[in-house]
Amino acid sequence: MYKLNKQFVSVALGLLMCQSAGAVTLEEATAIQRQLVTLDTHLDTPANLVVPGFDILERHSYGHDFSQVDVPRMQEGALDGGFWAIYSPQGELSKIGYEQSRDTALLRALAIRTMVTANPEIFEFATQASDAQEIKKNAKHIVYMSMENSYPLGTDISLLETFYKFGLRMTGPVHFKNNQFGDSSTDPDGPKWDGLSPLGEQLVVEANRLGIVLDGSHAHDETVKDMIRLSKTPIILSHTGSKAIYDHPRNVDDELLKMLAASGGVIQMNAYSEYLEALPADPERKEAFKGLMKLVKDGSDREIILEKRREIEHEHPAVKASFEVYMKHFLHALKVVGPEHVGIGADWDGGGGVDGMMDVVNLPMITQRLLDEGYSKEDLANIWGANALRVLQQAQDYAANVKAKK
Numbered sequence: 001m002y003k004l005n006k007q008f009v010s011v012a013l014g015l016l017m018c019q020s021a022g023a024v025t026l027e028e029a030t031a032i033q034r035q036l037v038t039l040d041t042h043l044d045t046p047a048n049l050v051v052p053g054f055d056i057l058e059r060h061s062y063g064h065d066f067s068q069v070d071v072p073r074m075q076e077g078a079l080d081g082g083f084w085a086i087y088s089p090q091g092e093l094s095k096i097g098y099e100q101s102r103d104t105a106l107l108r109a110l111a112i113r114t115m116v117t118a119n120p121e122i123f124e125f126a127t128q129a130s131d132a133q134e135i136k137k138n139a140k141h142i143v144y145m146s147m148e149n150s151y152p153l154g155t156d157i158s159l160l161e162t163f164y165k166f167g168l169r170m171t172g173p174v175h176f177k178n179n180q181f182g183d184s185s186t187d188p189d190g191p192k193w194d195g196l197s198p199l200g201e202q203l204v205v206e207a208n209r210l211g212i213v214l215d216g217s218h219a220h221d222e223t224v225k226d227m228i229r230l231s232k233t234p235i236i237l238s239h240t241g242s243k244a245i246y247d248h249p250r251n252v253d254d255e256l257l258k259m260l261a262a263s264g265g266v267i268q269m270n271a272y273s274e275y276l277e278a279l280p281a282d283p284e285r286k287e288a289f290k291g292l293m294k295l296v297k298d299g300s301d302r303e304i305i306l307e308k309r310r311e312i313e314h315e316h317p318a319v320k321a322s323f324e325v326y327m328k329h330f331l332h333a334l335k336v337v338g339p340e341h342v343g344i345g346a347d348w349d350g351g352g353g354v355d356g357m358m359d360v361v362n363l364p365m366i367t368q369r370l371l372d373e374g375y376s377k378e379d380l381a382n383i384w385g386a387n388a389l390r391v392l393q394q395a396q397d398y399a400a401n402v403k404a405k406k
């Protein structure tokens with residue numbers, strides 16, 4: 001009897017092992033991810049660089065200061081770098097509004113450059129698509145510069161070249177509202193231009209001439225279509241989701257996804273919970289945040305603001321989408337356009353994060369899940385960076401050709 005039981009146990013164990021033979025452990029996934037060039041195409045982290053007391057070299061925690069990216073956590077989560085964004089909130093379409101935003105954006109560009117120059121052994125600034133691989137070889141973190149919302153350019157398209165000289169290699173025309181360049185996907189007043197404005201069309205031409213990738217995230221579907229049609233090189237959606245999974249204006253439907261892929265473009269999957277599924281409204285939390293905003297506006301001490309925020313998170317915790325829901329968006333896009341047209345742009349430090357993946361430490365969960373789904377290491381290499389770099393390379397090749405013909 002004892003012998004039989006023992007046999008039974010060993011057979012059962014064998015079966016269990018067979019069943020899990022296909023499953024990849026998180027350690028294995030992390031090891032594989034470390035071999036790849038890993039980029040997130042929308043890091044809002046530069047906003048933290050100008051926060052007094054924030055040190056990118058130190059390990060922070062989301063629970064303490066709500067930041068999601070720093071060097072120790074990038075290393076733990078096997079993230080080499082990405083496109084570090086100059087984000088500008090949408091302001092008034094006036095000369096004074098443009099000028100103020102331009103100055104802030106220039107300072108933000110400087111903050112990104114300073115982060116690199118102050119830490120030459122940790123970071124390296126990238127301007128060419130081919131730089132990423134070299135920088136990884138040197139065991140440093142990769143810093144491309146991007147712009148979220150081209151509003152700070154005002155009506156002076158030539159200013160794009162100034163930012164290009166600063167190192168800008170990707171820009172999106174709009175943010176939450178319509179502006180001088182075109183329609184946003186989320187303007188409460190609805191579309192104003194039915195896509196790109198005439199100035200927005202000039203922005204596309206100038207970005208092409210310089211070799212800057214155009215980013216259709218936040219743009220209205222018609223604006224994205226205009227960008228695909230007008231741009232001489234493929235565009236990117238640096239942080240966007242699948243509308244088939246959740247019908248939100250910040251996501252794109254399958255038809256637009258296919259149009260994007262047919263033109264060579266890529267979608268980078270966003271982990272912004274509110275765009276991933278309908279979450280229950282929490283009026284008390286909203287109200288509490290109003291109080292917090294007042295503290296920010298009054299210029300209160302950062303520690304006081306953080307303490308208040310922690311208090312709110314304790315009393316009215318945020319409801320986040322699950323990691324599974326994030327992967328639903330991801331796997332859907334992969335199913336529709338394939339692994340050569342999908343990447344990662346999780347909106348870190350800009351509102352991104354799902355239950356179980358609230359900072360970059362947990363990024364290998366994505367790799368683990370994609371390997372489990374049967375995607376190959378080559379697919380992973382494309383998804384983690386090669387697709388975005390291909391689009392940048394195409395933008396740069398086009399610009400070089402235009403220059404050579406002159």
Ligand SMILES: [Zn+2]
Nearest residue numbers: 148218239350
């Ligand atoms: Zn955004």
